[in-house]
Amino acid sequence: QSVLTQPPSASGTPGQRVTISCSGSRSNIGSNTVNWYQQLPGTAPKLLIYSNNQRPSGVPDRFSGSKSGTSASLAISGLQSEDEADYYCAAWDDSLNGPVFGGGTKLTVL
Amino acid sequence: EVQLVESGGGLVQPGRSLRLSCAASGFTFEDYAMHWVRQAPGKGLEWVSGISWNSDSIGYADSVKGRFTISRDNAKNSLYLQMNSLRAEDTALYYCAKEIGRMVRGAHFDYWGQGTLVTVSS
Numbered sequence: 546q547s548v549l550t551q552p553p554s555a556s557g558t559p560g561q562r563v564t565i566s567c568s569g570s571r572s573n574i575g576s577n578t579v580n581w582y583q584q585l586p587g588t589a590p591k592l593l594i595y596s597n598n599q600r601p602s603g604v605p606d607r608f609s610g611s612k613s614g615t616s617a618s619l620a621i622s623g624l625q626s627e628d629e630a631d632y633y634c635a636a637w638d639d640s641l642n643g644p645v646f647g648g649g650t651k652l653t654v655l
Numbered sequence: 656e657v658q659l660v661e662s663g664g665g666l667v668q669p670g671r672s673l674r675l676s677c678a679a680s681g682f683t684f685e686d687y688a689m690h691w692v693r694q695a696p697g698k699g700l701e702w703v704s705g706i707s708w709n710s711d712s713i714g715y716a717d718s719v720k721g722r723f724t725i726s727r728d729n730a731k732n733s734l735y736l737q738m739n740s741l742r743a744e745d746t747a748l749y750y751c752a753k754e755i756g757r758m759v760r761g762a763h764f765d766y767w768g769q770g771t772l773v774t775v776s777s
Contacts, residue, residue, distance in 0.1 A: 547699060577761070577762075578761070578763075580761075580762050580763050580764075582700070582764075584700075588769075589750060589767040589768065589769050589770060590692075590700065590750070590764075590767055591767070592763070592764060592765050592766075595755075595763050595765075596763070601765065631699075633699065633700050635700075635762035636762050637760060637761050637762050641717075642714055643702055643705070643714050643715075643716060643759075644690075644702045644705070644761065644762035645702070645762070646699060646700045646701065646702065646762075647699070648699045649699040649700070
């Protein structure tokens, strides 16, 4: 049981916009910034969004993040086949005194 | 180019020990906190442990507290994870990850290694 809650799966067709939600509590998302990671099949996770809505260099602007209260979301617009991957949200948890992850969302491009 | 290369994984019996290493290059290792994150087969990511730039601040997940010990050698640009009293549920791919700052105070890992597989089984 992950501390942060994500839907196990999401899907969309090429060109569509898809959003993935991440729900937490006051001790994690409510008090700290949210980061998102993309894990392509068979590879290590890669930082996709940091500090709620910032993109590292090289990440396309099709990817965007937002946060409100104790929830966050990742939006992917202009969906492409290469976006098919697992997506994880993460945040520091003040009660657990460590980082916590969501259970991950498997994105399928139909 | 930042590189993190884990090693030391393998098959080990329950109750035994294993020591993982992570060799870092391409950045000033001593300036950043480092972490271990694991992923059980077919499962999600789980933070294991983190250590600040100067080893003054260390944290562990409850699932490994008292059994695992994280350490670093800044002179050797290396991170370690000593794993004792291993259990079947510790079976996972163990990733070394770099924090963006000096302290263990975030979930912001900007570089990851490719992982080393630990299998605990009799």
